[in-house]
Amino acid sequence: MGLHTILKKLRRKEKEVRVLILGLDNAGKTTLLKRLNGEDTSEVSPTLGFNIKTLEHRGFRLNMWDVGGQKSLRGYWRNYFESTDAIIWVVDSADRRRMEDCHRELRSLICEEKLLGSSLLVLANKQDLPGGPAP
Template sequence: MGLLMTKLWQYFSNSEYKVIVVGLDNAGKTTILYHLLMDEVVHTSPTIGSNVEEITWRNIKFIMWDIGGQDSLRQSWATYYSNTNFVFMVIDSSDRERLSVAKDELYKMLNHEDLRKSSLLIYANKQDVKDCLSTTQISQALNLKSIKDHAYHIQPCCALSGEGLHQGLEWVTSQIRGSR
């Protein structure tokens, strides 16, 4: 039994996966990244370009690229797509006006050749905000049921408290273990 556990430990501890964290500006991408990294809230400013951090969760190493979401930066997102295993799209659940813009960006990404094997985790952030959209409403607005070529999951969360963030990583872990 000990030999089996050792082999499993080695099998999972050598894993490394590339993640891109995308979404519109002010969605909470950087706050989520640093909450996952340090388990605390860090004061952030708008990301110009990208931030990259290494996060280990359940002996799996994730190289996370947090990419700026301002309109002028979105056209450069594709430069980060190569070798991406997971896309974390962060949606501001309180930003009803720009949900259609987020939908357009999501489908542009999913149609990109470099992301055809990537799985998608949608963090429905800011669930603590009064009158925010539920994950059901966001799923419908984004027409997630139409996604057939990518595994996906929508996870309600609050980047400030950290609520829901680890559940999203649990889904990612289950995707990794299911693909082996």
């Protein structure tokens, strides 16, 4: 399911969608947001808190919330759940040693009551790096 599929599912009158970009630290959440916004990605720093960008896509206004993924910040994720329409869960697919931690956090996330009904896109990032999944 891609971004377009999520938007088709969410089709409604106001055409404004709140999307959370979540995942473990160093998964590539900020880089993804910058790429979607057409920004330079040569220098990206860890997110301490959150970044917000509003993107226009096929008649929709996407309010994209990139939230820091450091372990010390994950407890604050639930502060962003209210009125969330979709989640993009970014996974560093080349980092095999953190896959269990990633799975555990995602399992916890999908059990959150405030996220019931939200669409979920799992994005396997960094597939081009050594250690990434085989084609």
